[in-house]
Amino acid sequence: MKLKIVGITKKYHNLTALDHIDLELHNGIYGLIGPNGAGKSTLMRLLAGELRPTSGNIFWNGKDIFKLDEKYKRYIGYLPQTFGFYKEFTGYEMLCYIGLLKSKDNIKKIRAQAKQLLNMLELSDKADAMTGKYSGGMKQRLGIAQALIGNPRILIMDEPTAGLDPMQRIYFKNLLKKYSSQKIIIVSTHIMSDVQELADHLIFLKKGRVVLDKSRDAALEES
């Protein structure tokens, strides 16, 4: 399984957010870092199929993701920077709904996974409350749960640890590590300890360009 990014440029009017990016991603955890405005969120939105590039291509196992479109999106678990909820759904209903859209698992399996995720993210108490009533931190955790449900092959998470307390952060990191041999996982973060503990590879973006693309061990040896 491979995601190949070839010559991706993204412009917003006359601002170049990404400038000829080439990357090849395999199973494992990629830490996406760089200053504000470097293009991290833009790259993640493109990889999630939510945004179209100005030029260039992204291939999933050799197929253009924008041609696969909805089929590709089923392989993706995506935590955007701000997650839009179905306010009239409970947390549990929303997870089951998204799980059914994305996975071929039967409803029994999806329900079990939804309960497990709610439990792990300490949302079990509020499983039956409308998501419109959730606090900011709870929304963040439900956002993580909706990215994970259905066992997607590609996980794209924009600052996932931001709303987590220290214990939840540890659970979350352990969970990602458990999945890392079976999924392509891309995580942006400002927290250097997250990168050190989590990422197998580092991608450093600056002004829309990749200035570093290395395995974590190689990058740490040099610094």
Ligand code: ADP
């Ligand atoms: P960050 O820099 O932490 O990724 P931003 O605050 O820049 O986040 O962006 C938040 C949202 O606003 C995103 O959806 C982004 O696409 C949008 N956005 C960012 N900059 C602009 C801009 N100059 N004009 C319009 N929308 C923008």
Ligand code: ADP
């Ligand atoms: P990062 O996530 O690294 O902070 P972004 O991808 O959010 O970077 O933004 C890269 C650049 O593109 C920034 O200059 C930002 O203001 C701009 N930008 C992001 N989204 C939009 C948007 N929807 N419209 C216009 N400009 C945007």
